[in-house]
Amino acid sequence: MSTEPAGGADAADRSNYCYRHPDRQSFVLCQRCGRTICPECMTQGAVGVICPECMREQRASAPRTKPAVLTRARSAAGRGAPVVTYTLIGITLAVYLLQLIPGLGVTNWLYFTPLAMSDIALQPWRLFTTMFVHSTSLIFHVLLNMYTLWIFGQLLEGLLGRWRFLALYLLSGLAGSVGVIWLADPNTSVVGASGAIFGLMGAFLVIQRRLGGQTTQLFILLGINLVIGFVPGFNIAWQAHLGGLIGGAVIGLIFVETRKRSQQALQTWLLIAFGVVLLLLSCRYLVFPLA
Incomplete structure (x- = not known):
């Protein structure tokens, strides 16, 4: 599948590429900030997916202890696992x-x-x-x-x-x-x-x-x-x-x-x-x- 950079595209087309990896096309948006992110950059949230920057903000205020199974599942989801x-x-x-x-x-x-x-x-x-x-x-x-x-x-x-x-x-x-x-x-x-x-x-x-x-x-x-x-x-x-x-x-x-x-x-x-x-x-x- 073609993943050419959006250098020659208009502003609307640029929004279809990951804001952290401009050469990767994606239809997925961060549920908090609305920016486009690729599978490598997404972390599954309670509703939708979250970009790395929003995820860091969320983790800063989140509890530090979580069940091991939940942690591993979220880790796999965060790595973009299908x-x-x-x-x-x-x-x-x-x-x-x-x-x-x-x-x-x-x-x-x-x-x-x-x-x-x-x-x-x-x-x-x-x-x-x-x-x-x-x-x-x-x-x-x-x-x-x-x-x-x-x-x-x-x-x-x-x-x-x-x-x-x-x-x-x-x-x-x-x-x-x-x-x-x-x-x-x-x-x-x-x-x-x-x-x-x-x-x-x-x-x-x-x-x-x-x-x-x-x-x-x-x-x-x-x-x-x-x-x-x-x-x-x-x-x-x-x-x-x-x-x-x-x-x-x-x-x-x-x-x-x-x-x-x-x-x-x-x-x-x-x-x-x-x-x-x-x-x-x-x-x-x-x-x-x-x-």
Whole structure:
């Protein structure tokens, strides 16, 4: 991804670069002073992130004794570690282990089917929970998804910031479920984080292209994964892949086009509006009941 200095840009563009590292582009603002900071300069605060100068002021008046676990977690966050990515991976793997325990029925409670958004059995939580469960008959399903999440999570969480990245992941997963509702048979059952992960790739593709980065390899990777979804016998929900990809691309476009400091409120409202649109689209079988 291009990170050219903003020497030739106007004042608005300069605000998109870290005030301590002028060659590093970022969309993250210090919650106290409002200046742009890169992952290396940010420290996770109670709400949002804080730049080094504001952090020093805060620590000067903070208590000196803290629990060791909390100190280590905050230290990792302060170093710019992708804690949201690690948390999503940890939750998914923990759920997978619970799926393996006979009698719990975790998969039955969390998988998604379009029927869950119909008058037959309204269970809207499945729109989101499906991205945390995977096939227990093929361990490579969860391992491959988590490996891909680890790769793109580190890239995007550092660039977008933790809360934007979490919104991207969850809304992309929701878009994947919407894709299943509109493109698959109503009796289809799906599990997996693939919709959310395709959303990460879609967002990364849009951001790369809009900022002048190379996208050839990503196009090839996306093409291969999309084609695999149509291969007979693989039993892959390509509908979730396509829905997540489109949803992630839309969110990536929102992030790129509203990255200026003065557009932060607009960005939030656009994300909320897109989430509402996805929820409305998920009501297909409530508006038009199955026969």
